[in-house]
Amino acid sequence: MTREAALGVMVAVTIALLGVLVWAWWRRTRRDAALVAPVGEIPAGAATLSAFPTLYVATTRHDEPLERLAIGGLAFRSRSDVTVTDAGVALDLTGKPRVFVAADRIELVAQATVAIDRVVEPEGLVRLAWRLDDGTVVDSYLRPQDASARALADAVAGILPTTQTGTDA
Template structure:
């Protein structure tokens, strides 16, 4: 086989792999098209409890940290500002509209070690379980940058009834 033939085969394989990735993501976005992130502003009467710089890691099916959901605005990793208010939690992902999770949408908050593309030290991620409009519970994972995961989890837990908090190590 000539060098040109080998190069042509390698290019064909690379193009085939890229096509497979695009096809898989397209199927995932179609599968998850019914899921909508609650886009909106923080209510005017809400008071900020804490603010955190974080890395938004992923949103997954509840209890399944390896099954990424392709929810519009929450499909990709991003830097994020997290604002915890007495009315809920606001996620400001770079280049996306603000996602506001009202306190009554939040099902649970805890800490975790593993999410779809991130493995960190024990309890280094914050797992925020929340309800979509149809009642489906999903988990969003955040990695605080300038504070501990415990501080962010505690701030969110402070706005929830005591029975709604937990740890998932």
């Protein structure tokens, strides 16, 4: 095989792989089109309890840390700021509208080690399990930058009606 033929094969394979990736993401966004994040501001009068700079890792199906969801505003990794208030948790992802998860929507806060594209030291991620508008429970994974995962998990647990914390392996 000549060099030109080998190069042509490599280019064709690369284009085919990129096409498959685009097609797969398009199917995922169609599958998850009905899932909508609760975009909105922190309610007036809510007291800010703490704020954490984090890396937003992913939102997945509940208890399925390897099944990323393509929810608008939450589909990709990003730097973020997490604000814990007495009314709920605000996620401010870079370049996206604020997502506010009211305290009564939060099912569980726990520490985790693995999410779809991130493996960290044991219990280095925070898993926030919460309900979408349609009742679907999802898990959002956060990696605190200036504090421990335990500090963020404890801050969120402090606003829950009952203590709903845990640790994932």
